Amino acid sequence: MKPYRPARIVVEREARRDPLARRVLDFYSGVPVEEVERAEELLAEPPAGPDPFGAGKRTLLLARFRGTFVKPCPGTAEMLCCHYVVLSPIVNCPLECTYCVLQSYINRPAITVHTNVEECLAQIDEYLAAVPPGGLVRIGTGELADSLVLEEPTGWAERLVHDVAGRTNAVLELKTKTALVEPLLGLDHGGRTVVAWSLNPEVIIRREELKTVGLEERLEAAARVQAAGYLAAFHFDPLIHYPGWEADYRDLVARLAQAVDSRRVAWVSLGSLRFLPGLKTVIKARFPKSRLPGGEFVLGQDKKLHYLAPLRTAMYRAVAGWLKEWDEEILIYLCMERDSLWDAALGERPPDRAAVEQRFRRRLQAVASFGTTPS
Amino acid sequence: MSRIEELTLGAIDEADRTFCVSFGGNLGNLERSMAAVGQTAPLHVRSVDGDRYQLVTGFRRAQVLRLLGRTQVLGAVYSREELPDPKAARLAVFDNFGVRDYNLVEQARAVELLLDVGEMAEAELVNKVLPAMGLQGHGRVLQRLRRLLVVEEEFLETIAEEGWPARAVLPLCAWRADARQAFFEVVQALRPGANKLAELVTWIEEIALQRDKPIESVLVDLKLRSRSQDEALSPPERLRQVREVVRRARYPTLTRMERRASELVGKLQLSPYVTVRPPEGFEGDAYEARFSFASPEELGRIGRRLVEASDDPSAVELRSLLTEGLPEDEEEEKP
Incomplete structure (x- = not known):
């Protein structure tokens, strides 16, 4: 995997004083730097050319975040929610997954690294202080960016790992499609950080998850973090439906089973490919070789395109079955899926929010290497 | 600064289309208007060699004036220095913006x-x-x-x-010329509206992705050329048939599920005043049943039959269709 190097760095005047900004500027010394008063100035000059989103990835923006770092995942009204909490230290990503939803959401032509770390940590404090006794919050940084791809220049994950290490009501999840785990290995994580990989068969990785590392590297990296005392987690998300999916995903689970210790797997999620209808046009234009737009999609109640329900049921049921064959105790959940599909695919579902939390808490308690046991 | 002058139409170089944006379109309205009230706005021209002119704006009007047999025309005349090429190009494009x-x-x-x-x-x-x-x-x-x-x-x-719009036509620019030509023959015969054209273009592109085949092969596989020219059908029927064939190829499982749901609803033998529909795209947990009645007796009959139908195996299959889809033996369909 080729390390990311921006073509230019734009830094907000105010952010330039922040230690994280200085660290990034030092790391990328030699890259042209421009200073702006406010990040919004970038919006005024979107890159020209046929692919402004792709072009925007070559600009790294260092800016203070003036909004809320910590936000509960909005979920979807009609779907069973897993009550995840999203943290956004970095927004946008140098990796190029054809299906990336950020292509629909992000209008700032840059990868933004937020530099006000202390404010972020204070917001985490505040958020967790309001959690009822016995509650457990899963916080993740992998929603709006890959959690590790910019770790070396930014050190964001390290700060968060340290911050969460001493807490009793939170677990940090770092989600990645890279093998860049080196900076994590020596950290004192207190058993409160889960390092997670999004998994797909090699054929999908090569065709649809561009600039990421291959399956073997992901699995080797997962084994390394397990050896360093971390829990691992895996996301079969997005599951892609294509001729031959069944054999490929069965093989994927088999390779996973060979590579990592199931007793130190915190959880596994399953989610089928879904996206806002407008993304299909973007995928066709940016990635003409992607086969994803040819999938048999229908508009769901959440206004996103989903594979037909029976196709989703079949994929969830099959993958969950293989995972259970590997280890009956593994915690499997569906991401953004309606009750009837939970029932059809997994044969059961948590009835409410409390039950969702309880499942995660119990699993974490049960996993052998989990450090500080959550109350 | 330009000067407004009356020019001889023949002095304007008809063959010089450097600044011409106009393409196609019906000149009938413009002709009627100019026949009734004459030329109301001057053409913009650049003088060339003193007595010849290069047209910058007003190509359609000049054409109509010729059709009407006029020999004189009102022109705003510029020198090349007064209206250099870049300015002339912008004038040519933006002059029409407010008009049509x-x-x-x-x-x-x-x-x-x-x-x-x-x-x-x-x-x-x-x-x-x-x-x-x-x-x-x-x-x-x-x-x-x-x-x-x-x-x-x-x-x-x-x-x-x-008048086909960008969303329907621009994707075709990325197609290979032979695929575009083959598709053009189909749409020439069908003359679909903008929405249906856009739908066909999208579906055909996505079938090609689904089947990992070039677009031209998809057009051949689906026999669109012969279907679009089927003389046994009226033009709207031909369009309907082509659309249905393409949709079935694009959504093979969905269309089979729709057909199966329709058969199962038929097997329930409900009153003709009752309609049962699956959720859109089978994306939901409930069918919608609607009925109308004209008398309490009719309401009673509909209600009794609905209760009886609830025990019918077809009703059970309808329910499982939403999450399980078709039974395995019905999943495959001949191409």
């Missing part, structure tokens, strides 16, 4: 003129001109719009004539 909408081919020609002669930066075109034309301000649209001009002339004429 450009068709898609004219939009492509306007963009080309602004870039090549108008020396306009791509960013300005994308961010200002495209949105002003009602197009998405995106570099990709600009790229495809420019490619449109290399599309076969006959196709361009149809695009202009039918």
Whole structure:
């Protein structure tokens, strides 16, 4: 995997004083730097050319975040929610997954690294202080960016790992499609950080998850973090439906089973490919070789395109079955899926929010290497 | 500064189309208007060699005046210094903005003129001109719009004539010429509206992705050329048939599920005043049943039959269709 190097760095005047900004500027010394008063100035000059989103990835923006770092995942009204909490230290990503939803959401032509770390940590404090006794919050940084791809220049994950290490009501999840785990290995994580990989068969990785590392590297990296005392987690998300999916995903689970210790797997999620209808046009234009737009999609109640329900049921049921064959105790959940599909695919579902939390808490308690046991 | 002068129409070089954006379209309204009230706005021309003129704006009006047999024309005359090429290109494009909408081919020609002669930066075109034309301000649209001009002339004429919009036509610019030509023969015969054309283009592209085949093979596989020219059917029936064939190929499982749901509802033998529909795309947990009745007795009959139907195996299968889909033996269908 080729390390990311921006073509230019734009830094907000105010952010330039922040230690994280200085660290990034030092790391990328030699890259042209421009200073702006406010990040919004970038919006005024979107890159020209046929692919402004792709072009925007070559600009790294260092800016203070003036909004809320910590936000509960909005979920979807009609779907069973897993009550995840999203943290956004970095927004946008140098990796190029054809299906990336950020292509629909992000209008700032840059990868933004937020530099006000202390404010972020204070917001985490505040958020967790309001959690009822016995509650457990899963916080993740992998929603709006890959959690590790910019770790070396930014050190964001390290700060968060340290911050969460001493807490009793939170677990940090770092989600990645890279093998860049080196900076994590020596950290004192207190058993409160889960390092997670999004998994797909090699054929999908090569065709649809561009600039990421291959399956073997992901699995080797997962084994390394397990050896360093971390829990691992895996996301079969997005599951892609294509001729031959069944054999490929069965093989994927088999390779996973060979590579990592199931007793130190915190959880596994399953989610089928879904996206806002407008993304299909973007995928066709940016990635003409992607086969994803040819999938048999229908508009769901959440206004996103989903594979037909029976196709989703079949994929969830099959993958969950293989995972259970590997280890009956593994915690499997569906991401953004309606009750009837939970029932059809997994044969059961948590009835409410409390039950969702309880499942995660119990699993974490049960996993052998989990450090500080959550109350 | 220009001077308004009465010029001899024959002194304007008809063959010089450097600044011409107009393409196709009906001149009938303009002709009726000019026949009734004459020329109300001057053409913009540049003087060449003293007594000859290069037309910058007003190509359609000049054409109509010739058709009407007029020999004199009102012109705003500039020298080349007063109206250099870049300025002239912008004048040519923007003069018409407030008067009429450009068709898609004219939009492509306007963009080309602004870039090549108008020396306009791509960013300005994308961010200002495209949105002003009602197009998405995106570099990709600009790229495809420019490619449109290399599309076969006959196709361009149809695009202009039918007024087909960008969303339906621009994807075709990325197709291979033989695929486009084959598809053109189909749409020439069907003359679909903009929405149906856009739908067909999208579905065919996605079938090609699904089957990992070139678009031209998909057109052959689906026999679209012969279906579009089936003389046993009326033109609307032909369009309906082609649309149905393409949809079935694009959504093979969905269309089989729709058909199965319809058969199962039929097996329930409900009153003709009852309709049962699956959720859109089978994306939901409930069917919708609607009924109408004219008397309490009729309501009773409908209700009794609905209760009886609830025990019917078809009702059970209808329910499982939503999550499980078709039974395995019904999943495959001959191509």
